[in-house]
Amino acid sequence: MGIIRQSFKRQLFAIFLTVTLILVIIGGVFTIQGFQARLKYDYEKKDIEQNTAINSLLQRDIELSEETLDLISKSDIIKNALTQSKNSSLTIYSELYNVSRRIRDFATVDIYQGDRCVFSTSARSLSNKLPLYYSVLEEAKNSKGEVIYALDPTESTKTGADLLIAKQIVEGNVPAFAIVRIEQTEIENRLRSNINAKDGFMLTDQFLRPFCLIGTAENGSELKSIRRNLFDGQAYNYNIENNVYMNEIGKTGLLSIYVTPPALGESAVKVGYQILTLEALFSVIVCLLVASRLSAYFSKPINTMASGMKRFRKGDFDAKIELSREDEFEQLAVGFNKMTSQLKQTMEERVEAERTINETRIEMMQAQLNPHFLYNTLDTIKWVAKANHVPEVATMAASLAGILRTSISERQFCPLSKELELVQNYCEIQKIRFDDKFDLTIDVPTEVMDAVIPKLILQPIVENAIIHGMDETENGHIYVAACRDNSGEKDLLKISVQDDGKGISDEMMLALNNDDVETLKGHLGLNNVNTIIRLYYGKEYGVMAFRPSQGGTVMIITLPYSEKEPKKKEERGEQ
Structure with missing residues (x-):
């Protein structure tokens, strides 16, 4: 089998011989069996x-x-x-x-x-x-x-x-x-x-x-x-x-x-198969003649193409194949030439993209130097506010520092407990802004506090409840709860954010539940949270909304339950 693969001429001969023998043998067998069947029927x-x-x-x-x-x-x-x-x-x-x-x-x-x-x-x-x-x-x-x-x-x-x-x-x-x-x-x-x-x-x-x-x-x-x-x-x-x-x-x-007696005796069947054998031998001779002629005709352009590909494998991206033909070989040569040109251009673009990425990384590392100055400034504001008996400013500075620390962190995931701390810090700032028009209750059992989730996915949901749900309420309430649901085939973490405000509109609820990106464009926070969850875990997870009979809105975030951070692409061995 290896000898045949080493020569195009032998491959061509083997193909012609195999196809011809198959056609002759199958056709002959079917002819004999068909004749037998017809004679037997009669x-x-x-x-x-x-x-x-x-x-x-x-x-x-x-x-x-x-x-x-x-x-x-x-x-x-x-x-x-x-x-x-x-x-x-x-x-x-x-x-x-x-x-x-x-x-x-x-x-x-x-x-x-x-x-x-x-x-x-x-x-x-x-x-x-x-x-x-x-x-x-x-x-x-x-x-x-x-x-x-x-x-x-x-x-x-x-x-x-x-x-x-x-x-x-x-x-x-x-x-x-x-x-x-x-x-x-x-x-x-x-x-x-x-x-x-x-x-x-x-x-x-x-x-x-x-x-x-x-x-x-x-x-x-x-x-x-x-x-x-x-x-x-x-x-x-x-x-x-x-x-x-x-x-x-x-x-x-x-x-x-x-x-x-049988319609066709054994002697007649033997004669039929003997004739079939002679036809097969004649086909082999014809195949030898045809294959030798065709291999000579096809081998020249193939050798030319093989030579061009050999240069290309050695790194010569300017290698070109020139054939004066008008058949499929000419199309292959043109396709090869286009491929080498495009590959050369792609390699150049990739080098440029790598350079741009490196520059971006440098800029990001430089930008990370600024938060240290911001942390120190916010800490100074907090102590000055306490010294001058302005607790609201101290609270806002401390809460903003905590939010800033989490948002600028290089880690993309955090425990649920850290995410809840961020929500508390955010609500402390908003309480001062809205003059204590709402309060916050967090009801999460200790056993799910170590669940790992993407960071900054609860704050936009709570923000949406405050901005859109509490604008007509004087004594509003926001209730955050979480539970682990492993009753079905999957182990899930469900986080709910409920408010007693005016309630979500039918249009928004339908758009969120159906992942209607066009309608959610005006609500960047909800759209981003839904997109982040589905990119990480799949389309079966995300944010759903409904209106309880007593009023208000309930947002439910569904995630796979895990206490470990998902592996990054390079850690999974992917290119």
């Missing part, structure tokens, strides 16, 4: 028609025999002769010949009284005795007037037996029976003309005991295979090379089994 159709004709002949003979038995059972002359010994033999035979005239050319009728044949239409002597307590007479006796189909137990062989169609016509201590006898040779003679020379036919009872075996079925091998398959629980024609069609004749329990 032969099966003819076989089924032949089998139907044979079954129709047998069905007709059986129906005539049943009608004859029905006439005998209704004949008073025959019944009186059996029960009261009335009527002469001539009268009885005349009646018997009259009712059996339609079947006389292929069957004989025997009248049994007990196990002894007393009347018969056979030209020979009277038929043999039949056992009264088993076989056909016993079945007829127990069938209560129904017609019974059985073989003659006195003359049964491996190759067949006479077919007996019996019916009880007189009950009593000495019952009487009418039996239509179709001899084995008569069945064979009637059916042989309807069977092709290469076909076979078997007529059996429901236990697969044969009445006759005709044609290729005379050796009984197919019958043995059918018995074995049914005994093993397989389909009756399982693993039999010939086609076998088995049908029940009406509701008689008799089975007709028609056997035909």
Whole structure:
């Protein structure tokens, strides 16, 4: 496989050879199998028609025999002769010949009284005795007037037996029976003309005991295979090379089994596959010639392109591929040239961007020097205010210093306890500003105080409650609560900020709950909080709002609960 990959010519040859062989082999196999399937269908159709004709002949003979038995059972002359010994033999035979005239050319009728044949239409002597307590007479006796189909137990062989169609016509201590006898040779003679020379036919009872075996079925091998398959629980024609069609004749329990040879013999199939092999060898020769010509035509532009790419891999971003063609190779060359130009420009832009980032970092580090001066100034203002007995100024200075310290910190996350301290500092300033028009209650259990959250996400929510919720309230109240919810599949931290002010508008509530960025543009704080949370954790988290029935607004912040700060990109090993 490695040798093929090292040469484009060999690859091209392998592809042509593989595709051609696949097409030839699959096409040839499908052609042969399709021809077999079509031929099999046509032969099966003819076989089924032949089998139907044979079954129709047998069905007709059986129906005539049943009608004859029905006439005998209704004949008073025959019944009186059996029960009261009335009527002469001539009268009885005349009646018997009259009712059996339609079947006389292929069957004989025997009248049994007990196990002894007393009347018969056979030209020979009277038929043999039949056992009264088993076989056909016993079945007829127990069938209560129904017609019974059985073989003659006195003359049964491996190759067949006479077919007996019996019916009880007189009950009593000495019952009487009418039996239509179709001899084995008569069945064979009637059916042989309807069977092709290469076909076979078997007529059996429901236990697969044969009445006759005709044609290729005379050796009984197919019958043995059918018995074995049914005994093993397989389909009756399982693993039999010939086609076998088995049908029940009406509701008689008799089975007709028609056997035909396969539509296409093994020798014909072998010839087809030999032709397919020759086609495959011819395809290999053609592939060799075509592949050698095509590889020479394609290898020149490919070598040129390979040379240009080799220069590019060595760092020559000015490498270009020049081809005087108008096909796909020309398009590849043009695309390669554009790619190298764009990559060169991108590299230059990246270097410039790195320089800009470094300059920005320097500016940020320089800007961090200013807060130390601001902290000292605010601390000085606080002590001056205390010295001059101005507590409001001292409180505002101390609170503002705490807020400033958190906002300028390089850390992007903080514990919930620190965020709540910032909210308290902010509310201390706003209380002085609004002349104590509201108070703040924080109800957060100790066990969630260590939860880590993005910094500065509560202050904008509380600010929104003060500015927009308390502008028409004299004694407002803001209630901040938090809880851990791990009842579902996820471990969540839920923080709520509730005020008793005028309540959020429907438009704002809908925009916030649906993350409508356009509507939230005028509320930068809420929009920023929602955006920060979803950028960090995903769109299933964020800020939701609703109006309680008692008035006011409730803002609920939903975050994944964690007591560890999320890893930064470089700490996760990402580029």
